[in-house]
């Protein structure tokens with residue numbers, strides 16, 4: 537490490553995005569204790585089961601479990617509300633490893649992040665789901681498409697809506713702009729958190745108009 541970098545690190549030490557502890561050599565974004573305490577969902581079929589009644593899917597996976605106060609919740613908060621874009625990439629790589637390991641997503645040929653409305657994207661500076669896709673693609677090289685489907689209607693934050701009104705909040709929020717870019721592909725639709733499936737369902741409503749499309753879904757975590 538050059539002297540200037542060493543001084544900067546001493547003055548502004550990097551801290552863990554989940555617990556706030558100062559990171560030591562070799563740690564990036566999360567300390568080893570928090571990485572070890574990421575709750576795995578251990579039931580890759582739960583996303584599949586939850587979405588099976590809602591969507592016609594080839595496969596679905598949510599490798600981590602979101603619970604109130606757990607490390608996964610803190611990671612999601614850092615990804616969405618504290619501007620930690622590097623953490624999104626890192627968690628995307630974790631997702632990529634899980635997808636590869638499962639063997640159920642091998643013939644995916646296109647990654648599509650659930651789009652943000654342009655205004656929310658401007659406020660946040662990035663779309664966390666797009667960065668998750670970039671992390672996935674580092675492990676499982678696939679093209680990423682961010683132009684075929686758009687969120688044309690601004691919606692209130694889903695996590696602040698009671699379960700019953702989530703579907704109405706996002707109903708009709710997505711629109712296909714370039715269906716030709718998706719036709720004939722096996723698309724993996726990627727989002728950060730799966731709760732009721734309302735957002736994925738609304739996005740899928742738009743996607744299912746694409747001819748000859750096969751669709752799978754992966755979210756970083758499931759909150760059930």
Ligand SMILES: [Zn+2]
Nearest residue numbers: 552555567570
């Ligand atoms: Zn930590």
